[in-house]
Amino acid sequence: MDFGFDARTEELRERLLGFMDECVYPAEEAFEAQAAESGWASPPLMEDLKDEARRRGLWNLFLPGEHGAGLTNLQYAPLAEIMGRSPRIAPAATNCAAPDTGNMEVLAQFGNEWQRKEWLEPLLRGEIRSAFAMTEPDVASSDATNISLSIVRDGGEYVINGRKWFASGAMNPNCAIFIVMGKTDPEAASHRQQSMVLVPRDTPGVDVRRGMHVFGYTDGDHGGHAEIVFTDARVPAENLIGEEGGGFAIAQARLGPGRIHHCMRLIGMAERAVELMCTRTLARSTFGKPIAQQGVVQDWIAESRVKIEQLRLLVLKTAWLMDTVGNRGAHTEIQAIKIATPREVEWILDKAIQAHGAGGVSQDFPLAGLWAGARSLRLADGPDEVHKRSLAYRELKKHMGERS
Known part of the structure; x- marks a missing residue:
């Protein structure tokens, strides 16, 4: 397993990082204000961001094959991580947001020619x-x-x-x-x-x-x-x-990539939380010294870094397996990341919120929204308990023939 970035991934990373710094982060405050006014519709500035993402060649990066950017899961993983740093804006701006991503994958893989023309093509263009x-x-x-x-x-x-x-x-x-x-x-x-x-x-x-x-x-x-x-x-x-009776199989095919995409973005959320935690605790003091010098805060920061590195390696391994042996061959790892990543990122976000004090639960920082997103992902695409049940059975099955 080689998790080094190839030339194309590196080039797209640099392009995407520039888009985030120049367009996405500066738009976050205005986006929140517009979102409060626009109800269920996308905030108006999203269309400008989508136009800019297209212009920069950052469009449909999630979709392999002829309909999308043609990236492997391993190539897309670091890009999705970057998008996860601003999950309300970056995935939608690049046409890489759920549930459209999973729906496009279903239509690309299982849809007939008419269905792809009628629905996939306008989705790929970001028109609907x-x-x-x-x-x-x-x-x-x-x-x-x-x-x-x-x-x-x-x-x-x-x-x-x-x-x-x-x-x-x-x-x-x-x-x-x-x-x-x-x-x-x-x-x-x-x-x-x-x-x-x-x-x-x-x-x-x-x-x-x-x-x-x-x-x-x-x-x-x-x-x-x-x-x-x-x-x-x-x-x-x-x-x-597809065919009658094929719904369960299609759902499994849809949810496999969806689960890894969620986990990729969660790592980006965790990285941003650690950055915010470090910045906040270095800038504020309690009892005569910066909060960052408190042992408990240093423990949070250290544990957060360990968790992120562990999660990233597991997600990259899963992406590599999906590329080399398919979703079935990566079933154990897909379930493992779906169990571990939302849970551990929720922990990191909780500590970042705690380090921010009252500000951590307010609208002045993105942490409360990020926490809600991470917590809900312990239910979305299958709750923890179902994945654990299946994973445990698969482990037990290895040893069922060994009993005397």
Whole structure:
């Protein structure tokens, strides 16, 4: 495993770092002010940032193959880390923000020619936004086989009935298309019951009820999370993604890259938290000396650096495995980073908040929002406990034949 940056990665890193310093960080204060006024829509300055990112060649970096920048996971990892330093702005400005990233990956990998032309192409151009509707309020969606929304074939159409919530991206007025997961055959084997369909936002019978808050934040800047009720909503049969019964497999293919992208960005969040913690504690004094000279604060800073280095190596190893042996071959490592990274970054952010005192929980610093994002990622794309259960079983299975 060689984690050194190749020439292309290094060139993109330098370009992206310049974009962050010259465009993203200076825009953060105005972005927050605009976000407070713009509701569920993206703040107006985002369009200027997107234009500048395109001009600098920093666009669709997440997507491999002909539709995107063609980067490997290992090449994209350090770029996503940089974007994670300003997660409300940088991913969206470069068209690398969830849930659009995962939806574009699904359409690129599983969509037919018509679906790619109709929905993937405008998403790649950043002209529309999209949503992903999988989680349901009435069942434990951490077990995807529990999903109850029904998708029933009726001649040349599918009829959709059920309720979703935390459908990420759906509150944005520019969100034009939902990818919806539901049951097409309750009698099939448990992992062949589900399918995914494309549902245009303006489909009759689709009722976007409300936006779900996350620790009091609307997450409106990247589209929000909606509760949606589907009542006899009809879409053409050609809106089926892949095949009937393929929904679970598509979800797994979608969530693998999504999990590593989240972890890459989390490391960037942690790096920024450590920088802010060091700056703050060097500048303020208690009991006659700078806070940075307090032993407990030095312990926080040292532990934070150790955690970041450990996490980065594990994420890079996972990216390398995904590139060399595929997502299945990297299953253990994907679950390991999904367990470890949000948990440890949450710890680092908590200490940075503590070091800032009252300012740490205020709107004057980004730490409270970063903490809320890290904490929510212990639920998103599968809760810790599900990943631990699966990971433990895989370890136990290695030894099941050894019992006497």
